[in-house]
Amino acid sequence: MRSDNLHLPGDIALLRTFYALVTAAAATFGAIVWTLFDRSDNIVTSAVIAVFGDPSRPWDVPDMHLLLVMPMGACVVVFVRSVLGWKTFGLFTPMLLALAYLQSGPIAGPVISTTAILIGMLAVPLLKALSLSRVGFLGTLIAIVVSALGAMALEFQQPALVSAFPVVVTALIVERWWNAFEADGPKKAMRMTTTTLAVALMIQCLVAAPPVLLLAAEHPLALPLSSIVLMIVLGRYQGLRLSELTRFRAAAQEGA
């Protein structure tokens, strides 16, 4: 198997590049959390503010906008699932997560909800050891996620995060992650989590882009109606998904 001989020089270089990127991403993430946490002026916080701006700033979109761009988020999810073939948790979890981001802020939303997901992930093995029923398990998980989010919201002055909506989405993601972890192993579960968060981030950037804001303000019904047309077209797509081009490479090699 290809994955067995990772000792080729090119593979080692790729692997090291990957590790370096992951470390950089983790360091950036940590720096942002620190900046959210620590309001004083030091080298880390000023660097973060110089690069990302104030991480605790809100999106500042009108409430109506959240509703109007929901179909657009759904459209992105349909595209990602049936044309790209990326696996995400649940059907519209990325869309809900993106809306949760929109309620808090461009930087604070992703960072805080990811932290809450990580905390939930740490709690799941402990909860499993108690052998609870499914409902009891999910309820306890929601309570833990609420505590994490609430503590962070109080600490970072982010009241928008503690609405019911992001809490339930976060708890659902943790639960789905655990199901995937048990069924498909840690690698696939990690991959699905990353995809879900990345798609949510993509949707957030798309639906809060200035042209979309302008369009939603000028013609409120244009976005939902065009999303309907687009989703009907995408829903009828029966060709191969992008991910299947590599998956079925062996099947495609035949001549006839």
Next chain:
Amino acid sequence: MTILGMNRRNALIARLNPREAIKGVNQKFETKERLAAAGVPVPRTLALIADEGEAAEFDFASLPDAFAIKPNRGRRGEGVILVNGRCEGGWRKLSGEVLTIAMLRAHITRILAGELSLEGGNCDAALIEPLIRTHPDFARLVPFGLPDIRIICLGDVPLMAMTRLPTVESGGRANLHQGAVGAAIDFRDGTIFRSVLGQDEVWDHPSTGAPLIGAALPFWRETVEAARRCSGALGLGYVGVDLVIDAQAGVQVLECNAYPGLEIQNVNAAGLAGRIERVQRQQREAARAARWAGHRHRYAGVRPMRDIGVGLQTGLREAAARVAGAWAGPAQFAA
């Protein structure tokens, strides 16, 4: 594009497999009865324990030396106990551990509570069947475990076949994702013509070293015949049939799958979509011929759209030839 992708497979299943039929195949006992009524060979049922009352008065001493106990609505292979022989205090499992009557009762209680069943079930029945011992011609290919055969059928037409051979790495399980070898079978004579481990092609079994290419499966004709009858018996238009070959009973259908996977295409190095299209085209032609069979009508067999298409094609070809000739003509003169 001849490869069948997920989107197209789901559309095909939505059109061909009715909802009740999909639900039906999740229940092993009911599926077996329907298949047996259609003349498909299935494993015998030693006992079906439907509730705690039946479990309490069940005579465990009446069980044979070797049997398998499984949940009626189980997920693939989960909650199955395989018993190989007797020893003092009860039976011996295939894995070598001892199974006492108390342990067996506890397992049946868990099955009845639905703990080992598909999502959404909170009660289930326990099914006891004789243990399947693979035919020696087939079993010699694998180290241990139960190799099975998967045949994908569109109606009664078999489209593609493979066998899944357990390895030491797969722990005896016939699951491609857990490291079993997938081997494509030639429909003409039941021999293996290509085998795959993970992403790579292999030629010998990695655990036993047995040569796989050209290895013939026993009872191949009967295997295909059994698979062909499943679709009609269960009302599924597109079905993946899982079969095993028992040393005594011969071919047995273990399970039918309403959502068969697509990995078989990588094992065969061939696409399913092209074959499905071809079969559906033949079925349409046959239906059309049957519709016109008894008629002495003036327009019987006339297909205007086809005729227009053929006419357009020949006309275009002639026009292209004329243009090409006009191009080539002066050049020849110039030369």
